[in-house]
Amino acid sequence: MTDETVGFVGLGIMGLPMAKNLLDAGYHVVGHNRSDDPVEELVEYGGEDGGSPAGVAEASDVVLLCLPDSPDVENVVLGEGEETEPVIDGLSEGMTLVDHSTISPTVTEAIAERLSDRGVAMLDAPISGGEEGAIEGTLSIMVGGEEEVLNEQRDVLDVLGGTVTHCGPSGAGQTTKACNQIVVAAQMVGVSEALVFADQAGADLAAVVEAISGGAAGCWTLDNRAPAMIEGEFDPGFFAEYQYKDLRIATDAGEAFGSPMPQTALAHQLYKTMVQNGMGRDDNSGVMQVIEMMAGKRTDD
Template sequence: MTNIAFIGLGIMGGPMAVHLVKAGHDVVGYNRTPAKTRPLVEAGGRAAGSVAEAVADADVVAVMVPDSPDVRDVLAGEDGVFAHARPGTLVIDFSSIRPDVTVELADQARELGLRPLDAPVSGGEAGARDATLSIMVGGEAADFAAARPIFDVVGRTVVHVGPSGAGQTVKAANQLVVAANIQALAEAVVFLEAHGVDTAAALQVLGGGLAGSKVLDQKRDAMLSRSFDPGFRIELHHKDLGIVTAAAREAGVVVPLGALVAQLMAAALANGDGGLDHSALLRGVERLSGR
């Protein structure tokens, strides 16, 4: 049994923390909205009133919060992890944030004797709920090996991709590919419907060929029913595509399709769709098509 502090118990972090409890670990959770600790407590975990309380006796600190400023506050803030975690603690950031911020925070962590890993995930709410996440991990190989039992509880595909920041870089690439696939699927749905095709049947046969993808499998029902309850919100994907375009500029490479889907995601946000699932890019295609 490992003592784990889990900071951030939202759509993704909540189910992940529950899986860790069910695997036999002692998990103490903290969330800015205390009510979100309830599923963890009901599963046998404990709730903390602050980050400091959560990490005081932790062997592992896991973080799952929305954006770079949130991670910086949780880790390096006045009452954050860096101020209260014991030397030798593994600090696993499951959040999706800027690679440069990750590298900066990892350097600070190592100066304090902590063992940082950036471990962003892919798979959305369903992946968190079913413990089938893909996890791309940056950091020291020895720290990755030590954390592997934790990763294996919450994920199915777990890969060490390089030094600190590499996990976030791979996640940015993941978000580019996913956004492009969702946009293409949305356009295909509107195109098929405009021609009066049995769209459900069409997507079934497309899914069996080269056009098939996990995006098609997981998002077609939402698009067909126009049910956009968030598994991964547009406002978060908008943030991630900002990371993609900024990191591409920094590296001196061009991502023309990435720039386009970033603008389409921004348009969805501007039209009030930020709280919807990213499959609601379909609504943007409908707006552009006058439908």
């Protein structure tokens, strides 16, 4: 048991299991979420309701965030939106804000500068590993910010992640996460194309996956998503609409830095198709359904 209190704002598909892991590790956890049900679940598990983002910060030694997009973080942290009790109002000098959201690197840098003016440190620490990783505490955490600040918070982050990597100064964690999503999307689309092709050709899909997983084609998607993809099961571990958003961040950053991203741009359009066809809350492996549509197959066949 520790006397440290961790605030957690954003108790969604990733945030709630992360907060529960902190409780299991002996931390006091004070939480807030836009909807009430996750907060009630956290309280039932042993946490406390902070009442508002500012209330969470006031009650905590360190504050963690896990929110959907850049505007959400700006609103919740700085009050640049509808939030009237933002995190910044409850922070005090010497505290640290750790943002596990996936947002724009430039937005991260701007928020970090605002907090620094208040004597508050910020780490951008986006995560990868899906709902399973959040539940099991095996997330990959990519951290931007001062290494000394990371070392001060490493015990907390070690509860949540199997790997915690310092990637550089403020914004570097978000840049690294964009790289992660570029590769993840390439895997999802590639495996989807392979499975639809194999099915069209009349092959045994399970045998195809077994045969290619041990060779150069082996990847996380084949190991962790292909069996469900074969069955047409796309229960979310990571929402396709979030993958779409993350790829927008990546392509925007690529444009800003003059980095060509032809494959990522294509993947972005495929995930846009998912969102526009009501599949945004499916798992990101559900991009296979778009390839099936292109092949003239019904998605519920």
